[in-house]
Amino acid sequence: MILDYTRCKHASIAELEENSLLVRVAVEDTFYAAEVEMVVGLPALEVTSIKGKVKRAFSDKCQQAVPLLNEVVGMRVGSGIIKAVNDLVGGPSGCPRLADLILEGFNDVILRYTMPPLREIVPLAGQAQLEAYQVYLRKSPRLVGSCIAFAEGSPxxxxxxx
Amino acid sequence: MLSFTRTKVIGVESPKENILLAHGVLDDNIYAMELDVEVKLPDFEITGIQGRMKRTTTAECWKAVPKLGNAISLRIGEERFISKINRGVGKQGCSHFANLLLECCDAIRQQAIYGGWRKLKEKDASLSKESFLKEQLKKIPDLKDSCLLYS
Known part of the structure; x- marks a missing residue:
């Protein structure tokens, strides 16, 4: 079967020397192509700059949403960010697909910070891994109940x- | 130096009239998984879903696979659709499965909205994008006010 539609979305986090992260997210699909690039300052995880492009869209009107990206400068990756980005960049006068690229980048910033402890825990086996996860959950209570692995009844x- | 990357690749095919089938793959430094999602048009009902976890972080993660079934009979675009997926497939299962499923559903929706344009334009060269979008808005009413094109 020949595909009617394809999409590739790629996000990357690069460490910059000046205590910040460079977050790049790009999507290319059959009808749309866009990219967003943000600098996120540490340790506050605050967006200090953003630029982006709608490279291809069904309608030229979609370009009108690009200036809304500036609304994200000053936001911090944390609670309430999803609604804020969807309201300010997505929504009736914006572009939910541009908002989605920003949120993809923020999600990946969070994953970048969950990786170092997981790098220590995941290679462990049996009881050693179980105990390491129990210590990790005590340090990161937001993860408790966040998925089936950390649900009630889980070892x-x-x-x-x- | 890169410290994290995530890539999602989705393909959508139409094996039968009014059926769209998405295959999605997610691969990042931590997780790798894939999904097959079947959606019935015109009501965008999820009628089938299968998934596979290839690389995870705990011995419990595989238990999230049956929770994909919580998405069956939900309709893309229905009220609180994203929350329902995040709760039923994500929180009760795996948030990365939920993330990939939402990506597949959005891909299906994009194909359903814009996929007919080329054929219609070939049939009627005078068809404008504006009138095409108006027709799509009639067919998919929840597009209204979803972005600046439909406001």
Missing amino acids: YREGLEV
Whole structure:
């Protein structure tokens, strides 16, 4: 079967020397292509600059949403960010697909910070891994109940008071 | 130096009239997984879903696969669709499966909205994009106010 539609979305986080992250997200699909590039300052995880392009879209009108990207400068990656980005960049007068690229980048910033502890824990086996996860959950209570691995009844939750 | 990358690749095909089938792959430094999602038009109902986890972080993650079934019979674009997926497939299962499923659903929706343009334009060279978009808005009413094109 020949595909009618294809999409490739790629996000990357690069470490900049000046205590910040360079977050790049690009999407290319059958009807649309766009990219967003943000600098996120550390340790506050605050967006200090953003630029982006709609490179191809069904309608030329979609270009009108690009200036809305500036609304994100000053935002911090944290609670409430999804609604803020969807309201200010997506929504009736914006472009939800540009908002989605920003949120993809923010999600990947969070994943970048979950990676170092996982790099230590995942190679462990059996009881050693179980205990390492229990310590990790105590340090990161936001993860408790966030997925089936950390749901009630999971061995990783044993002995953990919530 | 790069410290993290994530790539998602989606393909959508139409094996039968009014059926769209998406195959999605997610691969990043931590996770790798894939999904097959079947959606029935015109109501965008999820009628089938299968998934596979290839690289995960815990011995419990595989238990998220049956939770994909929580998406069956939901309709893309229905009220609180994203929240329902994030809760039923994500929180009760795996948030990365939910993320990939939403990507597949959005791809299906884009194909359903714009996929007919080329054929219609070939049939009627005078067809404008504006009138095509108006027709799509009639067919898919929840597009209204979804972005600056439909406001």
